[in-house]
Amino acid sequence: MKALIIDDSSSMRMLLGRILDDLGVQHAQAGDGREALQVLENDGPFDFALVDWQMPVMDGLEFVRAVREHLPREAIQLVMVTSVNQIESIVEALGAGADEYIMKPFTKDALQEKLALLGIELGP
Amino acid sequence: MPLNRIEFDYLRNLVRERSAIVLDDSKEYLVEMRLMSLARLEGYDSVDELSRNLRGKPYGALHAQVVDAMTTNETSFFRDLHPFETFKRELVPEILKRNEASRTINIWCAACSSGQEPYTLAMLLHDGFPQLRSGWRVNLLGGDLSQEMLRRARQGLFSQLEVNRGLPAPLLVKYFQKDGASWQVKEEVRAMIQFHELNLAGAWPHLPSMDFVFLRNVLIYFDIEMKRQILRKVRGVLKPDGLLFLGGAETTLNIDESWERVQSGKTVYYRIRRDA
Incomplete structure (x- = not known):
């Protein structure tokens, strides 16, 4: 299992990385959407990506749209992991092609449960 | 940076004293994740810094917010799916x-x-x-x-x-x-x-x-x-x-x-x- 963590906060990338380490998931990181597209191209395929919304250069929503435009839907599952917590925003992200949506802050259990909804069963 | 051990122990003792809820080692993520937002909101660079600040003061509103953030019910929707x-x-x-x-x-x-x-x-x-x-x-x-x-x-x-x-x-x-x-x-x-x-x-x-x-x-x-x-x-x-x-x-x-x-x-x- 391999995941891509996309967040402009290095402390959040580290925290998510530690959670994925605990769940036995290999991972790579990117600091914005454009860098993430490069990582996808160079180091892919990835089973899923955890995508922050508000990032410089290319934000999470633009990244989701770009991935869905250029790759087949089954290529990667996309989970928005963001502080954006308005219903309209969640609807917008799902409409753009995100598979799931987690609002920060969240727990390791919450991440595991959301991934299980996508058929990704990790950990004990 | 993982949460400093001393700060984690301080925070879970705080929660235990106030709510009788016991946070074991596996809850370190939960403590850090839940408190990261609160720390930023209050102007601290890290949860460690927030915790260090709390330790030096008598129990007050910020301590109560920390306890509240830590004691939310743990059940879930679609439990076990x-x-x-x-x-x-x-x-x-x-x-x-x-x-x-x-x-x-x-x-x-x-x-x-x-x-x-x-x-x-x-x-x-x-x-x-x-x-x-x-x-x-x-x-x-x-x-x-x-x-x-x-x-x-x-x-x-x-x-x-x-x-x-x-x-x-x-x-x-x-x-x-x-x-x-x-x-x-x-x-x-x-x-x-x-x-x-x-x-x-x-x-x-x-x-x-x-x-x-x-x-x-x-x-x-x-x-x-x-x-x-x-x-x-x-x-x-x-x-x-x-x-x-x-x-x-x-x-x-x-x-x-x-x-x-x-x-x-x-x-x-x-x-x-x-x-x-």
């Missing part, structure tokens, strides 16, 4: 055929806490079986011992941390509305559930004969004799072909031999033996 998938895929279609004459389905969540389980079932039925909304009667009951839990369950108000737990995003946007910092289940789903006070260990009120009883993750709190009594009483409220769901770590085996264990994929449920 697969029982609900089996319920939707196999058991509801079966009951629709079996109860075609009465056009009534009776479901009881016997220890429903703040309501995530009955709300999960209500959303699943509303979303997946629109035919139930015309000409069918679905009695969905949620019992709990705690008045406070029942009050919360009736309101259908959940924190952001709670709606993050196990709830598919499409159902969140379909069945909830934001109410300040909280999320409230919409009236059409709240109206599907009747909540009632119930002490499992005491006398039970009169209940309709149930097609499904959910008694998950509660027997573990009782000794074997009380487990036996409760399982006997469940037999009294289940229809002869009704089904019982227990938690993943619970069983009727060696407690009450009147039950037959049925496995479907990962899901285990129980029905009353024909010869019982």
